[in-house]
Amino acid sequence: MSPKLLPLISQIGTRHGSRSLRTCEMKCANQCDHADPNPSGNEHIQTVMRSAFSRRGMLKLGAAGVAAAGVTTLAVNAPAAADMLVASNGDKGNGSFPGFPGPRGELSHSVVPPNRKDDIVVPKGYEQAVIIGWGDPVVPGAPKFDVNAQTPEAQAKQFGYNNDYTMIVPLRDDKKSLLVCNQEYTDEYLMFPTGKYDDATTKKIAMAAHGMSVVGIERVGRSGQWRRDKSLPKYNRRITVHTEFEVTGPAAADPRVGTKVSGTFGNCAGGVTPWGTILSGEENFQGYFDVSDTVAAEHVTSLKRYGVPTTKTTQKGWSTVDPRFDLTKTPTEAYKFGWIVEVDPYDPKSTPKKRSMLGRLKHEGATITITADGRIAAYTGDDERGEYIYKFVSTGKYDEDDRKANFGLLDHGTLYVAKFTGDGSGDGLYDGTGQWIPLTSDTESFVAGMSVAEVLINTRIAADKVSPTRMDRPEDIERNPVNGKVYAALTNNSNRGGTFPVDEANPLAKSHTRPSLGAPLVEQSGNRNGYVLELSEEGDDAAKTGFNWNLFLVCGDPAAQETYFGGFDKTKVSPISCPDNVAFDGSGNLWISTDGNVLGSNDGIFTVPVAGPKRGQVKQFLSVPFAAEACGPLISDDDKTAFVAVQHPGETDDATFEKPTSTWPHTHKFPRPAIACVWRKDGGRVGS
Numbered sequence: 001m002s003p004k005l006l007p008l009i010s011q012i013g014t015r016h017g018s019r020s021l022r023t024c025e026m027k028c029a030n031q032c033d034h035a036d037p038n039p040s041g042n043e044h045i046q047t048v049m050r051s052a053f054s055r056r057g058m059l060k061l062g063a064a065g066v067a068a069a070g071v072t073t074l075a076v077n078a079p080a081a082a083d084m085l086v087a088s089n090g091d092k093g094n095g096s097f098p099g100f101p102g103p104r105g106e107l108s109h110s111v112v113p114p115n116r117k118d119d120i121v122v123p124k125g126y127e128q129a130v131i132i133g134w135g136d137p138v139v140p141g142a143p144k145f146d147v148n149a150q151t152p153e154a155q156a157k158q159f160g161y162n163n164d165y166t167m168i169v170p171l172r173d174d175k176k177s178l179l180v181c182n183q184e185y186t187d188e189y190l191m192f193p194t195g196k197y198d199d200a201t202t203k204k205i206a207m208a209a210h211g212m213s214v215v216g217i218e219r220v221g222r223s224g225q226w227r228r229d230k231s232l233p234k235y236n237r238r239i240t241v242h243t244e245f246e247v248t249g250p251a252a253a254d255p256r257v258g259t260k261v262s263g264t265f266g267n268c269a270g271g272v273t274p275w276g277t278i279l280s281g282e283e284n285f286q287g288y289f290d291v292s293d294t295v296a297a298e299h300v301t302s303l304k305r306y307g308v309p310t311t312k313t314t315q316k317g318w319s320t321v322d323p324r325f326d327l328t329k330t331p332t333e334a335y336k337f338g339w340i341v342e343v344d345p346y347d348p349k350s351t352p353k354k355r356s357m358l359g360r361l362k363h364e365g366a367t368i369t370i371t372a373d374g375r376i377a378a379y380t381g382d383d384e385r386g387e388y389i390y391k392f393v394s395t396g397k398y399d400e401d402d403r404k405a406n407f408g409l410l411d412h413g414t415l416y417v418a419k420f421t422g423d424g425s426g427d428g429l430y431d432g433t434g435q436w437i438p439l440t441s442d443t444e445s446f447v448a449g450m451s452v453a454e455v456l457i458n459t460r461i462a463a464d465k466v467s468p469t470r471m472d473r474p475e476d477i478e479r480n481p482v483n484g485k486v487y488a489a490l491t492n493n494s495n496r497g498g499t500f501p502v503d504e505a506n507p508l509a510k511s512h513t514r515p516s517l518g519a520p521l522v523e524q525s526g527n528r529n530g531y532v533l534e535l536s537e538e539g540d541d542a543a544k545t546g547f548n549w550n551l552f553l554v555c556g557d558p559a560a561q562e563t564y565f566g567g568f569d570k571t572k573v574s575p576i577s578c579p580d581n582v583a584f585d586g587s588g589n590l591w592i593s594t595d596g597n598v599l600g601s602n603d604g605i606f607t608v609p610v611a612g613p614k615r616g617q618v619k620q621f622l623s624v625p626f627a628a629e630a631c632g633p634l635i636s637d638d639d640k641t642a643f644v645a646v647q648h649p650g651e652t653d654d655a656t657f658e659k660p661t662s663t664w665p666h667t668h669k670f671p672r673p674a675i676a677c678v679w680r681k682d683g684g685r686v687g688s
Contacts, residue, residue: 224679269365422504482588566616
């Protein structure tokens with residue numbers, strides 16, 4: 001690869017987390033060091049939080065404070081809903097999945113301590129193994145991985161790079177399933193020997209390493225371990241930058257988008273539908289476009305609101321091998337990305353869809369639940385500082401007896417954006433009420449001066465006009481299958497208290513970090529460690545537009561004054577920083593993966609009960625290798641396996657292919673992002 005990107009990386013300014021300069025540039029075009037694209041001046045969640053109470057009152061809450069906060073043990077809520085095919089790292093149909101494990105013992109796994117090891121570290125009594133990694137064969141005819149003999153054609157048949165969202169859907173054989181995974185972005189400095197390939201070939205291979213993979217896997221005996229099904233079943237599939245997509249919903253009629261789009265990239269988190277399709281969120285699409293001269297004036301406002309360049313610049317440089325990535329030549333290409341993608345893993349010949357009714361933003365993902373009257377609701381976060389939380393509710397109802405009848409549900413309904421209000425009671429809690437504000441249905445816009453298609457194409461601009469609450473990087477948002485509450489990971493915002501005023505829902509103007517493992521805590525400006533938000537909709541019904549909310553976790557080191565762990569004793573919890581994705585086991589316990597830990601240790605996966613006397617007891621379940629991000633997580637439907645996607649191991653500023661700072665999973669002398677599974681040696685439920 002050409003070294004021209006390296007000077008740009010070295011010029012990046014102030015850090016906003018523990019991510020390396022390299023990761024910030026390659027993953028998200030360093031969005032946090034650019035001007036915030038939201039100029040609306042809408043109230044920020046921090047302002048909402050600050051209005052509520054003094055922090056000192058909150059810190060007095062210990063285990064006994066749980067009762068005062070109105071927290072009680074919650075019974076399983078299991079209305080008639082989806083008889084779904086799969087277990088999910090999201091909503092399990094409020095407990096109606098076949099084989100749903102139901103209540104179990106408390107989370108009793110040993111705690112993995114903070115560390116900087118170049119490996120997956122698991123609790124005592126557990127084992128872990130890699131299932132599939134970058135370059136492994138996926139589709140028939142794929143060559144064996146050879147880093148010295150890569151071609152774009154080979155990569156398009158092999159597992160992609162920097163795996164993120166991971167989902168398992170079953171086949172008829174209960175020992176075989178399909179693993180579906182996003183491949184979010186590439187790091188050409190770690191992927192290729194220096195000087196081995198010319199610049200054009202490197203870019204083409206990288207393009208083929210983006211997208212999604214569908215891979216057959218099989219259980220090992222009766223254990224919780226899974227491995228690749230090397231018979232390469234007919235379902236195996238790669239989806240790349242060049243795969244044809246169909247755009248559905250009202251935006252497809254707009255000439256800026258159209259009905260056919262080539263490819264997907266920047267795919268971060270996702271979700272699974274009750275009819276067994278996979279939803280994938282196109283997140284940091286803004287970093288893939290170059291501008292050779294200028295961009296037509298009519299597109300500038302929209303592009304800037306999404307952080308897409310409008311003046312002469314080179315980012316990935318893909319325009320040198322594919323001119324559609326030059327916005328001077330094709331300014332409408334950027335409108336074709338930033339959507340929720342739907343893929344049918346059971347039909348490898350099907351055309352994937354981009355569902356425009358869920359709006360265009362930097363989607364972390366989209367997770368599905370079923371409303372009380374049988375309709376579909378989808379939650380999605382716009383992963384950038386100061387952006388919003390959204391929900392879509394379908395017009396039609398889910399039909400559990402007719403799979404194909406459900407395929408159009410995401411094209412008709414209403415898209416909402418969330419506004420949070422603090423209660424101002426001074427009761428020592430960050431909490432309040434909120435409202436889902438309608439933006440548009442598929443037939444009527446509720447934003448003055450904007451058509452239905454305009455709201456969906458420029459969703460950020462439409463949302464600005466109705467005054468929702470600006471959040472601290474809203475990422476994964478999922479409904480708990482047991483208690484019916486919705487949990488949102490708000491990863492961090494180093495500008496909170498500065499560019500973004502504090503409020504009751506985003507209260508921290510200062511927080512603490514550690515420069516290295518074991519070093520003293522250092523106070524820094526902003527919300528560096530993030531929150532986990534708990535949201536209760538009226539009657540636990542996702543169709544309702546009113547809700548109550550509270551900050552379940554104010555993340556960080558328990559020794560730091562600002563942290564809060566659901567009212568649990570802070571001397572008995574693990575430090576946790578930068579929550580990214582959430583999942584639930586069969587008893588409704590929350591599992592959290594982290595991205596960008598600023599407490600000096602590796603990222604990992606953490607467990608925490610959301611009810612009962614141990615509500616808020618955060619315990620680290622595993623840590624991922626050095627400089628890696630913990631993606632997923634996913635708990636199997638029988639609770640016997642925890643899956644983790646290890647992304648960008650060893651992605652540090654000084655790392656090169658020849659001199660890596662990680663070699664995980666230790667199959668080669670360089671790192672390979674991969675999917676791993678973790679299980680108990682005795683075959684029991686993970687976490688217990």
